[in-house]
Amino acid sequence: MTATAAEVVVPYITAREGEEADSLLSLNVRLGPDRRPRLGYVDEAAPDRDLRGVLWARYSMSLDFGGQPTGSPKWRLVHPLRQRTTMALLRCQVCTVQLKRSDGILFVETADDRDDYTGPVKTAQPPVCLEHARMAARRCPRLRAKGHVALLATRFPLYGVIGTPYQYTADGIQPLSSTDVPLPYSHPQIGWFLASQLVRELREYTVVNLDDLVPAA
Template sequence: MICTICWQPIRNGEPRKRVTRSRPSGGMVPVTPAYTHKLCRQKPDRVPYIAAWSSERFAAEPPVVQGLLGGIRYEGEMPADRDGRGVLWLRRPDTPGKGRPRYVDVHPGRQRRCMADLLCQVCGGPADQDDDGRVLRLIEDARADWEGWPNDLVTTHPPICPPCVATARAQCPHTWQGSVAVRVGRSEVCGVWGRRYTASRLGPLPVESGVVPFKSPLLGWTVAAQLVRALNDCSIVSLDEAVAAHA
């Protein structure tokens, strides 16, 4: 049995904890069997740059109405509600550090900034690039999904820098399920993750949340919450080597 944080064996008798994740309806549920050393887990002492804060929520969301030329818009829409591509974005204040951190929620503006400018999701500084320009990412391990993974993977997770890798591994429950370091040679901003709407006699109705490519006709019916990149020319690398190279 291997600890998914330090990747060292968990010996008989050593304190260990099973990895769980939250249920949408509340409570916890075990994931595919995975364990960590109990001592490897740390309480968060650092709020990731992309994490939302309690001050960054509205008492009421702006009403979504049908646009004059099709698609959706906000009632009382402002220019800042759309990006340069004309995509409608989830409206949120940008007040990090005010209130309480909401670790499970991602701030749409800061996530978009990290994905567009290749910034570290934890500290907000430049993400790491090696001498060949390959960007470092920490990704949930899904090598069993298809041959050649993570090539052709689309992700909402921004890159990372080596000093923040250890923090993410020890303090982020998402990485406890098993994560790998990946060097990405090519990536393209290709779409958004958000809530899609459909027309009805009562006005636009939310249908589902998911990835919507920029070329999709459904983009005009989507309120985007996160930017998406497609990853290619990927190589899985040792987490320890990635950190040691910049020690």
């Protein structure tokens, strides 16, 4: 049987074989704008931090001649820079098309039976276009395993990041346990956090059925 286009497309944010995290030896302690010590890179450059000043994990990229990700997909891993870019710029996590905001932006999040979806929802899943929404729900191992909920949001400010906290000890800079719990940008220890995923807080949204929005694949 011939595979359909939806079955061979790999979401843009998916990490690929050959893409690796930078060595922890590149981390050091630097003074921030407030003259307080914070986590940094030995050879830090402007793109290493987001617009809120948070340090981001470096991760190599395997690209083809057209500048697109190439290599076998690591389905359970998300590339930090590609996730950050699509979430910050509100581009589809699959095809990177710029999403319009007139009717709202579609987010497909892991379903939570304990959530009645009447309050804010924090998500690290970048938005998705209508064409690729159902495919994104199938491709993400977590969404596939736990089920998904589709949220059409009209208010979704940046909230914070997911990643790894660090501390400075007598043995130098040491990582603490990574966490999936989003750390808000306002947290006092944000300067010692190495981010790997950007998080938005959906404050105004409607729960929708993807079957009502997307033609059958």
